Amino acid sequence: MVQKRVLIFAEQVNGELQPIGLELLGSGRLLADKLGATLSALVLGSDIAHLPPILIGHGADEVFLADHPELAQYRTLPYRRVITDLIKSWPEPPHTILLGSTTTGRDLAPRLAAHLETGLTADCTDLDIGPFEYANSKDPSKSGLFPDCLYAIRPSFGESLKARILGPWKNPQMATVRPGVMVPLAWDGSRRGEVFQVPVQLDPSDLSLQIVETVRNLSQAIDLMRAEVIVSGGYGLGSPEGFELMQQLAACFPNSAVGSSRKAVDSGWIPYAHQVGQTGKTVRPQIYIACGISGAIQHRVGMDKSQTIIAINKDSSAPIFKFAHYGIVGDLYQVVPEMIRQLQQDQSQPQANLSERIPVLQGH
Amino acid sequence: MESFVLIKQVPDQSSKAGINSDGTIDRAKAKRMLNPFDRYALEAALQTKRQHGARVTAITMGPPPAIEILYEAIAHGADRGLLMTDRRLAASDTLATAYTLAQTVRYAGSPDLIFCGLQTTDGDTAQVGPQLAERLGIPQVTYCEAFEIRDGILLARRAIEGGSQTVTVPLPALVTVANSAQRLAYPTLRGARRVQHLMRDEAARAEVIQIINLDDVGADPERCGLKGSPTIVAATEKVGEIGGNCQVFQGQSVPSLVKSLTEAASISSYSYAGAR
Ligand SMILES: Cc1cc2nc3c(=O)[nH]c(=O)nc-3n(C[C@H](O)[C@H](O)[C@H](O)COP(=O)(O)OP(=O)(O)OC[C@H]3O[C@@H](n4cnc5c(N)ncnc54)[C@H](O)[C@@H]3O)c2cc1C
Ligand SMILES: Nc1ncnc2c1ncn2[C@@H]1O[C@H](COP(=O)(O)O)[C@@H](O)[C@H]1O
Numbered sequence: 001m002v003q004k005r006v007l008i009f010a011e012q013v014n015g016e017l018q019p020i021g022l023e024l025l026g027s028g029r030l031l032a033d034k035l036g037a038t039l040s041a042l043v044l045g046s047d048i049a050h051l052p053p054i055l056i057g058h059g060a061d062e063v064f065l066a067d068h069p070e071l072a073q074y075r076t077l078p079y080r081r082v083i084t085d086l087i088k089s090w091p092e093p094p095h096t097i098l099l100g101s102t103t104t105g106r107d108l109a110p111r112l113a114a115h116l117e118t119g120l121t122a123d124c125t126d127l128d129i130g131p132f133e134y135a136n137s138k139d140p141s142k143s144g145l146f147p148d149c150l151y152a153i154r155p156s157f158g159e160s161l162k163a164r165i166l167g168p169w170k171n172p173q174m175a176t177v178r179p180g181v182m183v184p185l186a187w188d189g190s191r192r193g194e195v196f197q198v199p200v201q202l203d204p205s206d207l208s209l210q211i212v213e214t215v216r217n218l219s220q221a222i223d224l225m226r227a228e229v230i231v232s233g234g235y236g237l238g239s240p241e242g243f244e245l246m247q248q249l250a251a252c253f254p255n256s257a258v259g260s261s262r263k264a265v266d267s268g269w270i271p272y273a274h275q276v277g278q279t280g281k282t283v284r285p286q287i288y289i290a291c292g293i294s295g296a297i298q299h300r301v302g303m304d305k306s307q308t309i310i311a312i313n314k315d316s317s318a319p320i321f322k323f324a325h326y327g328i329v330g331d332l333y334q335v336v337p338e339m340i341r342q343l344q345q346d347q348s349q350p351q352a353n354l355s356e357r358i359p360v361l362q363g364h
Numbered sequence: 365m366e367s368f369v370l371i372k373q374v375p376d377q378s379s380k381a382g383i384n385s386d387g388t389i390d391r392a393k394a395k396r397m398l399n400p401f402d403r404y405a406l407e408a409a410l411q412t413k414r415q416h417g418a419r420v421t422a423i424t425m426g427p428p429p430a431i432e433i434l435y436e437a438i439a440h441g442a443d444r445g446l447l448m449t450d451r452r453l454a455a456s457d458t459l460a461t462a463y464t465l466a467q468t469v470r471y472a473g474s475p476d477l478i479f480c481g482l483q484t485t486d487g488d489t490a491q492v493g494p495q496l497a498e499r500l501g502i503p504q505v506t507y508c509e510a511f512e513i514r515d516g517i518l519l520a521r522r523a524i525e526g527g528s529q530t531v532t533v534p535l536p537a538l539v540t541v542a543n544s545a546q547r548l549a550y551p552t553l554r555g556a557r558r559v560q561h562l563m564r565d566e567a568a569r570a571e572v573i574q575i576i577n578l579d580d581v582g583a584d585p586e587r588c589g590l591k592g593s594p595t596i597v598a599a600t601e602k603v604g605e606i607g608g609n610c611q612v613f614q615g616q617s618v619p620s621l622v623k624s625l626t627e628a629a630s631i632s633s634y635s636y637a638g639a640r
Contacts, residue, residue, distance in 0.1 A: 076494075076504055103524045107506045110491040114462060114498035119594035122489035132598060139590050152595075156488060161602055167595035209503050209533040212519070216527040229634050252635045262523075263544070272526040279525040287634055296543065308629055311610070321610045322378075326629045328621050329614035338622045346637035 004037035005094040007172070009083075010055055011074070011104055012045045013216070017054055020100035022184035024177060025059040027127055028098055029185060034129040035148055037095055038062060042086070042198075044079055046072035056193035059185045066198035070207065073214065074104045077206040080111045086198050087116065087172070094172045096150050098127070101176035103279060109176050119167030120174040121152035125181050128153070132166050142169055150175065178301065180282030217265075217272040224257045224276065229287045230306070232259035232276055233269075234299075236292020236313065236332060240269035245336050246291065252343040259283065259303075261293045277302035291332045295320025312336065365418040368475040369409035370465060370496070371402040371437060373430040374486045391427075398433040401481035403548040404541040408511070409479045410441050411546070416513060419443045421472060425453065425464055434573050439551035439559045443572075446472055450577040452585045457593035458487065462495030464578070464588050469500065471581040477518070478538040482507065490540070497538040505531060506540045 008028045010021030025041060032039040041060035043051050045067065052063040066082045087093055093116070099105035101123040113120035128151040135143045146168035152175040156163045167173050224230060231250040233243055243258065250256040259276040260269070276283055278298040288306035293299060295311070295318055303309070304323055311324035312332045321327045328335050375382060375394035382394025412418035422437035424430050425448040434445030448468045456464065469478065478500075480493035490506075497504040505511075509528065511520040513535070522529045523542050562569040578585055586592060611628055613621045626632055 076506075080498075103507055103522070106490050107494060107504070110458070110462075110489075110494035111498045111504075113491070114459060114495040117459070117594075119457065119459065120489075120491060121595060122491055134596075136590070141591075151598075156600070161600045163597050164599040164601075165595050166598045170594050209505070209531055212530040212532055214524070214527070214529045216525070254636060255634075266528075266544075275526075279523070287629070287631060298543075310625065310629055310631070316612070316614060321612055324610045326625055327610050327612045328625050329612060330618060330621060334618045335622060338618050339626065342619070342622055342626060343632065343635045343637065346632050346635065 002092045004035055004092070005040050005090075006032040006035065006037050006096045006098070007040045007042055007087075007094040008060075009097070009099040009105065009108070010041050010043040010051070011100060011102060012043060012048060012051060015045060015048055015050070017043075017051055018100070018102070019184070020102055020105070020177075020179045021055070022058045023179065023182040024098045024100060025055065026184040027177065027182035028096075029059040031096060031127060031129050031150070032061075035095060040064060040094070042066075042083065044068075044071045044074075044082060044198075046070075052193075052195045056191050056195075057187045057189055059191070060193055062194045062196065064196050064198050066200050068200040068202075070202060071200065073211055074108075075209055075211065076107055076111060077209065078202050079108055080115065081202055081206050082198060082200055083108075083112060084115050085201065092171070093118075095148070097172040097174045099174075099176045101178050101278075105176045109174060113174050116172065118170050118172055118174060119165075120176070121154060121165040121167075122176050124152045124154045124175045124177050125162075126153035127151065127175060127177065127182075132168055134168075149173070178282075180302075224259055224274070224281050224283050226255075227257035227283075227285050228255040229253040229289070230257050230259045230276070230283055230285045230303075231289045231291065232261065232293060232303070233264055233291050234261035234293030235263040235267065236294075237264060237269065238292075240267075242292070242332075243270050245333070249289065249291075249336055249340050249343075252340060253287075259288075261296075261299050290320055290324070291336060293320060294318045295323065365412060365416050365477075366421070366473055366475045367409045367412045367418040367477045367479065368421045368423055368469060368472065369402070369405050369437070369442070369479045370493075371406060371422055371424050371433055371481070372399045372484050372487075373397070373424065373426050373433045374399045374484055377485065396429060396432065398436055399481055399484045399486075401483055401485070401541075401543055403481075404543055404545045405479040405481045405539075406437055406440060406442070407546050407548040408508070408539065408541045409477075410549075411511075412477060412513065413441060413443075418476070421446065421475070423465070423468055423472060424448070425456075425461065425468065428575075431573065431575070435559045435562070436551075438562070438572065439555040440548065441552055441555050445573040447573065447575045448577070448581070449575060450588075452578055452589045455590035455593060455596075456588060457595045458489050458491040458495055459594055460588050460592035461487075462492050462499055463592060464581075464583055465492065465496050466499035467578075467581040467583040468576070469496070471576070474536070476535045477513075478502075478536070480538065480540045482540055482542055493538060493540040500538070502536050502538055503533050504538045504540070505533060507542045508539045509542045509545045511539065
């Protein structure tokens, strides 16, 4: 019998697995079990023999390892070559392929899908396997009952609609998955799995793009994920000193942290670890206070699950007011100090041991 | 030098027109606009015109009204436009769209650079650009924030997690432009005049804006539209706009603004005062 596979692409940076790979394994495990399929992980890089045991411990039944100097850093064409060659070497394509909707996954997945002439759904927040019956008089050749389809579920139209997107006519059925949404399996050292070396044969044309420089500031994770209240500052702060004000506001709440937009991070005002959004962290605190943040879609996807969103922005037409719950139109340098004053006034107890209780103040 | 820019007309979701009560969009009634992300792609293409004298071609696939965004691109300085329009394109997913666009690009010439937006606000997939590059067999630079061209080599900075990456790649190449790149400047007076002229003079328009269909570009209809699309939207479910109706405080004195907000949002209950 031909082996049915669910294949996940595990990203690594400098030999370190990225969290999205383990999240995909968690989600892929559920799908593979429903399908009675093997869960396969694919990882590409250079000097990465230490990665397969991690992937197996987190749920993979087998790992395909492409270890080659030209694969050290992600580049579209070499990765595309190795992965499509591998898939085409199998008697059957995988049932499902999952990648992260990171900048890498969103660069690679559409090239794979176009090469394999198959469907791809972007930025899913939920996945499932289930039946689907299709009838369409305009396209009768596609009609039929399909017992095991990938349900790729994603927000659409400004996130007010959820769409279920299906493509059961051809395998692999592909999706990219939003980071921070799926839950990894707990590590289990007793799990066993097989490791296969993937042959790497590149064409000179695959190497035409060269990486001159990669700058990453992947400082340690701060406790954004666990904070009840997050005070986030954006480019509207105007200077790095603005984050001191953000800290002072955060200090009014016992379980709080300071977040930021990418533009503030890119300006060098605060380390990357504080960044919220598509290429930063996904957070869902009780209260998210956005100060001087316009509310670009890439920021929004990282924080719009927050219980209460409060926006302080001097521009009443800023997009953030479209999805915040409460907002003040005004200068944050007037509003925030007043907010701090009022919150402190409410409070008779002295704030002892602040730095012990507020994660963000540690390490500063 | 030849620069192509791929742009799409999308429903304006900030306007209530054509937005059904179930949240779906009635495209015939909705207000239309140039996909906001494609404004950055257009600016990038115009940069190659300013710096290298490139001829800029704007290409769109869509129903006949999409010609509006070609006029808009010309007002901003694009040299010519192509509208790919055909009933058989209805219900295209990204794979079918990229196939049609690849045929259209081949028909239109051999570009040195193709610029796409990062994503559309209606399709919202960021897939069409890379899928088009795969079909054309050329390298791509996604999430591009800034670039220059030296001796036929593109030097580009991309946004990635936690930082940025600088790459070089020989032309031709496809670039998807990030919305953190250079913003689109205002239309030029010359461009606006040119558009006025084209709208009045049918013969002049036909020289600048070509309207083409699948047969013109030799596309296989089986690979386009519903038939050529491996995916369909099987069901949609309304999840309610998060927040949606923001309670905005403005115009009062700052202390009363803050007081109104903290009370409405019951912030204090999370503070030290509330924790007592
Ligand atoms: C691939 C990619 C990934 C990205 N990932 C992320 C991500 O993970 N996270 C993220 O945040 N962004 C991300 N971005 C960037 C995103 O598109 C926006 O550029 C960014 O979020 C804007 O940051 P901002 O809101 O701080 O700045 P701006 O958009 O410049 O907004 C500043 C706001 O401050 C307001 N303001 C100015 N002065 C004051 C004042 N005194 N008082 C009150 N308000 C004031 C202004 O009205 C404005 O609304 C990404 C972009 C790309 C292309
Ligand atoms: N119908 C279309 N016509 C022209 N360009 C398009 C079309 N659809 C998508 N694109 C281009 O592909 C980019 C990504 O679109 P999407 O994959 O829909 O998010 C857009 O920003 C455009 O540059």
